[in-house]
Amino acid sequence: MAEFDVDLFVIGAGSGGVRAARVAAGHGAKVAIAEEYRVGGTCVIRGCVPKKLLVYGAHFAEDLADARRFGWKVPDCEFDWKTLRDNVLSEVTRISGIYGETLENNKVEVIHERATVAGPHEVKLASGRTVTAKYILVATGATPAIPDIPGKELGITSNEAFNLEAIPKRIVIAGAGYIANEFAGIFHEFGARVTLVNRTNVILRGYDEQIRDRLLQISSGKGINFKFDAEIERIEKQEDGSLLVYIADDDPIACDAVMFATGRQPLTNLGLENAGVELNDRGAIKVDDDNRSTCESIYAVGDVTDRIQLTPVAIREGQAFSDTVFGNKPHRVDYDNVPSAVFSHPPMAGVGLTEGKAREKYGAIKVFTSDFRAMKNVLAGRNERALYKMIVHPETDVVLGLHMIGPDAPEILQAAAVAVKAGLTKQAFDDTVALHPSMAEELVLMR
Template identity: 60%
Template sequence: MSDYDYDLFVIGAGSGGVRASRIAASHGAKVAVAEEYRIGGTCVIRGCVPKKMLVYGSMFAEELGHADKYGWTIEGATFDWNALRSFVMADVDRLEGLYGNTLSSHEVELFRERATIAGPHEVTLASGKTVSAGTILIATGGWPSVPEFPGNDLCITSNEVFHLEQQPKSLVVQGGGYIAMEFASIFNALGTEVSVINRSDKVLRGYDVQIVERMLHIAMERGIDFRMSCEIEKVERDGDCLLVHTGTENPIRADQVLIATGRKPNSEGLGLENVGVELAGNGAIKVDEYNQTSCESIYAVGDVTDRVQLTPVAIREGHAFADSVFGGNKRTIDYDNIPSAVFTQPPLAGVGMTETEARSQYGGVKVYTSDFRPMKNLFSDHVERGLYKMIVDDTSGKILGIHMIGPESPEILQVAAVAVKAGLTKQAFDDTVALHPSMAEELVLLK
């Protein structure tokens, strides 16, 4: 018999927490999880899943715009934001139910309330109940970071954007990361007038510069107004609209202002000070390679640790934690060559080193590119070209990175990422027969 109520108590039922709970339970552990909001966390409830569905909805506007070239006549077509929003939220409900079923089918006890840490082996629930656990896992994810300026309470974040009662006719987006670029692209495609305010002269830091430049060119051609090297000084209400002051020109009038300036680890108010858990300057929980904090009985996974803020990474961390602590299989996560994508229109994706990173580390590199107009774009009025590039070590021929922008780039990149992870050479791609006609064939025809 255990000296504790549970072998494992998880705070946060997002992707990482649910995976850790399920795997630990499958190893025979008695597990409980507390979630103060909804099961599924950022990705399922207010992140990548509903966002991708909005992307699909907004992409249809582009398809509809040149349906006549495909031979289709569509009369009286109109867009209903409420219909799309309601469908997306209904699917979020469905997914939350599936996550709940996963927990219950593995006999994980669920507390639908906030939990805080009272001691190395003690958790206090919002109801006042205190429970004990041999191991505590923190998987509370991240939260939108909102800069301080007068009127920031009039703005929304990515948490609220899915629940807007009506589509804004005009939208100001502050930020230069993937969240800002994706929502700017979504609403632009749906017909909203979009302005992006970014405090630096660069967006999407960490992605290949040439690919980002192509994205910016296309986005501006599609009508998104980019205002670089400035930031919001204040927002004030003017009747039914908002006035966005940047200090450099006349204020921008907008129906909504979306703040997308990054996310911070959601570690406040968890009682970490009660057990001496060390935090980084940005509030991230410090952990070792096995996800263990400075308190021996407490671990953390996912965005609250601020390592790589991606759902699949949180899932792998949660799985590795459960295997290490409860499965007798101590293992770590390899963070090299993690593929990522930005679901703009068109989307961009990349894996491995950018050209700048490769030249800095390797010196001698070769860059192979394909700059082409996808066949699908022949039907569109937008003369947009795709761009694929491969960065190769000049000495060994090993592929150091692959980056692309164009229709379905994330779908293509996922398979290409396997090749980069496996350490394949450019010759392996050259030796592969092209699948024609396809966009993916460009990867084996790069010159």
């Protein structure tokens, strides 16, 4: 008789958990996975996938206007939010179903219940059933953090944004990170009057300063309002159903919706103390380089840990965990030069060291930039400039970082990130013939 019911029990069927479960099962392990909501996790259900589809939908506002300059007789167009919303939700359901089919095809038992940790080798389900496992993997992700202020229940988060009955005419977004700036662009293009309220005077902390300043300049020029060094004190509902947002030392803001985009906190209310799993001061599960927690039999991957909160990172962590523990192919995730993007309007993307971080580490670095208007923007009469930036080691000529803002920046950066990851030099870029006419050619023309 087997010592445990399963070899691996995964809590959370998001990107990291699904990958770990599938790969472990492929290595011959008996695997069960529990998900209390829907298979797919944050990325598929209420994150990257539906958000990117909204970004595509929002961009038609500018594309339709620009088309007239290219000879298309575009009539005045009316946007129907419910059509986009329902189509996006339908696509989410389709992808979630594919994730579920993948698990079933790999003979992973899918349990649609909340699961908590009852001990080093025990998981308790909401139905009362207890499952024993040789290993437990926690992949529950994170959830939006909501400030504890009066009237907080009147606000929404990115989770609810995909299910709105209508686009608000006026919206206040608390925060200035990637979620705040992405939804600011989305709501603005859909016709809302957008105000971002941020406690500091910096947007997108951690991104290259020159690139994020360019986004601030472009967003402000489009009519998105930014209030810096401001903090929301309370929210009150008015008799007409609108909201009044009170700001410390400033006039209150009347709006129709408030979105909290003030960070994400790991989902760790899972009884982890029953197994001696320790959390860090930010509430994330402490793990070593092999994803193992302070309990020898319990591991964690993805946003529930305090590493890089990106879907592709969670997937790689899940792969590394299962290959190491079940596949006799031990390896670790390399967190250097991980590319990232902000799907703002226009989008930003970057990989490697920012100029500030590079100067801290190396001193007198070399910085190359290309500041230009994309050909399409020129003909469209759109005064919106792209900015590409290359950070180079002062002695070895190795490219330390690439950062950009402009049309299709994430698509261009993904390929360029390979060069940075490979440690190529600025000369390697210079030796590459430009692909003309393209925006990407600016990467090999910086002098």
